[in-house]
Amino acid sequence: MTGSGNYKLTTRRLCVAPMMDWTDRHCRYFHRCLAPSALLYTEMVTSGAVLHGDREYLLGFDEKEHPVALQLGGSDPSDLAECARIAQSRGYDEVNLNVGCPSDRVQRGRFGACLMLEPRLVRDCVAAMRDAVDIPVTVKTRLGVDQQDSYAYFSDFVNEVSASGCSVFIIHARKAWLSGVSPKENREIPELRYDWVYQLKTERPDLQIVLNGGVTTVAGIRQHLDRLDGVMLGRAAYQEPWFLAECQKQLYGSAGVSDRDSAVRFMSEYARRQVGQGVPVKHISRHMLGLFHGLPGARRWRRFISENAHRDAGNDRLLLQALDEMKTTLQPGAHHDR
Numbered sequence: 001m002t003g004s005g006n007y008k009l010t011t012r013r014l015c016v017a018p019m020m021d022w023t024d025r026h027c028r029y030f031h032r033c034l035a036p037s038a039l040l041y042t043e044m045v046t047s048g049a050v051l052h053g054d055r056e057y058l059l060g061f062d063e064k065e066h067p068v069a070l071q072l073g074g075s076d077p078s079d080l081a082e083c084a085r086i087a088q089s090r091g092y093d094e095v096n097l098n099v100g101c102p103s104d105r106v107q108r109g110r111f112g113a114c115l116m117l118e119p120r121l122v123r124d125c126v127a128a129m130r131d132a133v134d135i136p137v138t139v140k141t142r143l144g145v146d147q148q149d150s151y152a153y154f155s156d157f158v159n160e161v162s163a164s165g166c167s168v169f170i171i172h173a174r175k176a177w178l179s180g181v182s183p184k185e186n187r188e189i190p191e192l193r194y195d196w197v198y199q200l201k202t203e204r205p206d207l208q209i210v211l212n213g214g215v216t217t218v219a220g221i222r223q224h225l226d227r228l229d230g231v232m233l234g235r236a237a238y239q240e241p242w243f244l245a246e247c248q249k250q251l252y253g254s255a256g257v258s259d260r261d262s263a264v265r266f267m268s269e270y271a272r273r274q275v276g277q278g279v280p281v282k283h284i285s286r287h288m289l290g291l292f293h294g295l296p297g298a299r300r301w302r303r304f305i306s307e308n309a310h311r312d313a314g315n316d317r318l319l320l321q322a323l324d325e326m327k328t329t330l331q332p333g334a335h336h337d338r
Helices: 025-034 047-052 055-059 077-089 104-108 112-117 119-132 151-162 194-203 218-225 235-239 242-252 260-276 282-288 298-308 318-328
Strands: 014-016 039-046 068-073 094-099 137-141 168-172 208-212 230-233
Touching (some): 039 047, 047 077, 137 151, 168 194, 194 208, 218 230, 218 242, 230 242, 298 318
Parallel strands (some): 168 208
């Protein structure tokens, strides 16, 4: 089911990053029940896939996912403009251009972080997308690439791209190495430079600046929100998803589901509907392995799902069974694990 396109984006204070192989529609539905106010992003989808692939598979989402943004990878202005039109027609609330992914595969397609070396092309891509749609067009970028890693280069890049009319930049506060390190190492080795992001916001108060990278606590989010317009969470939100529920409560004063057990029941009902449509339950349960992170019984929860999700693709009660199994480890005299 696609979105209505009627959702009005009012805040980017809390966002969940686009993460390849992670933030699919099932993951986003789960995250939405934890953080009703967060802006959610798809995995990156290439322009070629959107234009020539199975659009329902690639772009389909549930109405409850709003607000939800589509992240695109590409470098051809006309192709990206058409993809933006498709995104708007399918009800997405924002379309985002990836100028931050450093993987070799992405570079071979001439998109992602290597586009930081072509600021005029990025400007032209964003301008074409903005001309094509009414929804916001945003850019997710890094601080620089390889030896082009000075603050001056970074600010010049943003200034060039903003000439397209783009006013929202999501900044992963690290440079990227285009060769010699893995994508995982690119998320960890380059130095975090929050001060550069703060300086950009001071120089360009007209822009909305969302910070991404290394944020793992609500206190950290609050600190950044004192100076910026939003924070985007990545691995912290995926690997310890209840952190999203804590962020929702602390930042917005409201809640989604009341507790982890309620999240399991909520997602079990979703799994029942999805399995009925032929979706293997493992496609849903894999995103929930970290729900009980750090709590007694967490290991049993993970083990039960990991051992059983692949055995019976049609077991729509798997999550409830995993919860019951975990509870047995919490009985008096049982061995507790985390």
